[in-house]
Amino acid sequence: MGETARAYRVLLGSRVRSQTSYRTSFALDVLASLTAGVVEFAEVYVIFHNVPTLGGLDLTAAMLVFGLATLGFALGDLFAGHLDEVPTLIRLGTLDVLLLRPLPVLAQLMTGDVQLRRLGRASVGVAVAAIALARTDVDWTPARLALLAVTPVAGAVLFAALFLAAGAVQFWLVDGGEFTYAFTYGASYAASFSPAVLPLPVRALFSFVVPAAFTAYLPTLAILGHAGPPWLPGWLGWWVPAVAVAGWLVAAGLWRLGLRHYTGAGG
Amino acid sequence: MRAVGAFAVAGFRRYSAYRLSVAAGAFTNSVFGLLRASIVVAAVGTAGGTLAGYDERSAVAYAWITQALIAPVAIFTWNDLALRVRTGDVAVDLARPVDLQMQYLAADLGRAAYVVLPRALPPLLVGALTFGLAMPTTATPYLLGAVSLMLAVTISFNCRFLANLSAFWLVDHRGVVNLYVLVSNLLSGMFAPVTWFPAGLETVARLTPFPSMIQAPADVITGRLDTAGSLRALGVQVLWLGITLVLARLALVRATRRLVVQGG
Secondary structure (H helix, E strand, O other), rough: HHHHHHHHHHHHHHHHHHHHHHHHHHHHHHHHHHHHHHHHHHHHHHHHHOOEEEEOOEEHHHHHHHHHHHHHHHHHHHHHHHHHHHHHHHHOOOOOHHHHOOHHHHHHHHHHHOOOHHHHHHHHHHHHHHHHHHHHOOOOHHHHHOOOOOOOOHHHHHHHHHHHHHHHHHHHHHHHHHHHHHHHHHHHHHHHHHHOOOHHHHHHHHHOOOOHHOOHHHHHHHHOOOOOOOOHHHHHHHHHHHHHHHHHHHHHHHHHHHHOOOOOOOO | HHHHHHHHHHHHHHHOHHHHHHHHHHHHHHHHHHHHHHHOOOOOHHOOOOOOEEEHHHHHHHHHHHHHHHHHHHOOOHHHHHHHHHHHHHHHHHHHHHHHHHHHHHHHHHHHHHHHHHHHHHHHHHHHHHHOOOOOOOOOHHHHHHHHHHHHHHHHHEEEEEEEEEEEEEOOHHHHHHHHHHHHHHOOOOOOHHHHEEEEEEEEHHHHHHHOHHHHHHHOOOOOOOHHHHHHHHHHHHHHHHHHHHHHHHHHHHHHHOOOOOOO
């Protein structure tokens, strides 16, 4: 056990050192990630500059949704975003090297390319959510505080599960890997505003098949005590931790299937 | 001239080799179109039917046409040149008897020519089937739109070329190219028409070539601008084409002066 922990520590440590040793590049990368978050928020702000509410949310509630979604996505992206490089690993045969090592492939992949620059975007999420919380008048109960604390973690798990499921599908797709962008980056986009604006079938898709609504919108409804639109009652927000666990289990199952399907490129 | 043509054909062929990837891109654009169109419909509805010059029909058309323009205008990451600068392969490009900028421009126009139909038609079709798409019924917007699109691709190319040239000065071009993509996405009107922006941001956007890449062709093709308005938009595009062309050329001259090719 100690040996295994040491192996991961060495892996992660090497990633951190390699990224921070070129300081200018690292600073620019963090700046780009931070700008990504700011630009995404600008998109939300541009809409609310013109209208007072969108999909039943005012600017403050929309900022809380955006902040939680961005934080959850950035953390999920940090640990699992690089899983969308699985097609490259398959094509280059790099995956075979990982299969030979005495550690689980998934754990190696997740720790093998942690990109610290993604913390830039996470900090935008934290800032926007903090401003929203300062502007809002919530009747704080211990349960609501707990939900607020657990939401970014659950959101990160859900986004990581989406990346994992997308990575698993690559074992069959290989060349059409970008199909999954619609559901990973699409989910990130869908999560950052109210699904009440979506037509019912699209709303159902981005809530119950691709659980984008669970990463920020539903917990926000639960915290603010809103009723929610048809098909998405606010009390569903309390189920976010359970949905995150279930989402991860489904994605992990898919990954196992995919890995079993993989036969290597010969040699 | 024939050599330049060969680069255009090569650009066309290179992208036509990855059909599944093109289909995947069109699919993703269509899904984002559904999300964006839903947002603008809700926004225009809440605003009372019109929002800064767009009613529901024109806002929906705008949301879908901008998704259709993503691939031809190449608004997302393009780092072909920067990667060749980093590996030194750019020396090979420079040794060719065709000007470097012309090689890449020709290849980029070839790329755009291939992707324009397979990447633009699927999202427009999905838009027409789901939200309904109010497209013009006369020929003029399409003719002017085709010219506007070609100008947009070329302006976009000049700017991407410029961002890629930073690789001559920086060890790692990634930060600059990523920042460029983000800024161009916001200011081009990709997310929402520039007229929806707060006044300050709109002024900033109008002082850049970015609205000429997305907003201009979108407004011309969807017929939101009348003929006179379209011609004015084309005029602004020609102006930016000239400015970005000269800037890219000046930067290239300075960059090649920095280049030291060893060995040989």
